[in-house]
Amino acid sequence: MEHQSKDSARFSLIKRAKSFTHAFRGLSILFKSTHNAWIHIAVFVVVVLLGKLFHITHIEWALVLLASGFVFSAEAFNTAIEIDINLTSPEYHPYAKDTKDVAAGAVLIAAITAVCIGVCVFGPYVISFLR
Numbered sequence: 850m851e852h853q854s855k856d857s858a859r860f861s862l863i864k865r866a867k868s869f870t871h872a873f874r875g876l877s878i879l880f881k882s883t884h885n886a887w888i889h890i891a892v893f894v895v896v897v898l899l900g901k902l903f904h905i906t907h908i909e910w911a912l913v914l915l916a917s918g919f920v921f922s923a924e925a926f927n928t929a930i931e932i933d934i935n936l937t938s939p940e941y942h943p944y945a946k947d948t949k950d951v952a953a954g955a956v957l958i959a960a961i962t963a964v965c966i967g968v969c970v971f972g973p974y975v976i977s978f979l980r
Contacts, residue, residue, distance in 0.1 A: 875925070883928050885956070886921070893917050896967065903974040912970055916963035923959035927952040 880886050896913055905913070930952040938945035 875929075878932075879925050879928050882932075883924060886924050886928075889917075889920055889924060889960075893921075899971055899974075903971065903978075905970060905974070909970045912966050916966040920956070920959045920963050923956045927956045 880890075896917065900910060900913060931949055934945045934948055
């Protein structure tokens with residue numbers, strides 16, 4: 850196991866800033882290459898507008914934001930897995946397909962969870978509004 854030199858182990862604001870540029874580049878790749886991410890953004894905008902319209906509570910905002918972050922994170926992991934599988938297994942392989950399908954399933958789980966949270970948060974407001 851290699852030991853890091855004192856210089857490379859030392860905290861550096863420049864290195865931290867560079868790590869953020871890599872993360873923002875990753876988000877750029879996500880939104881440029883993943884059409885479903887745009888659907889998530891559109892739904893998120895609608896949810897934020899509904900939250901403003903119904904004046905949801907701080908706890909409800911926390912739940913909605915947590916669910917939204919869960920979906921965006923799942924989509925990002927799914928995209929990263931797809932990029933890696935496309936690189937490491939360019940020809941069709943059933944395990945590569947299984948890996949991609951399981952990752953896509955994880956996004957579906959996150960999205961279904963977010964919908965359930967959305968129904969719990971917004972359902973009473975919508976029912977009250979329709980009465």
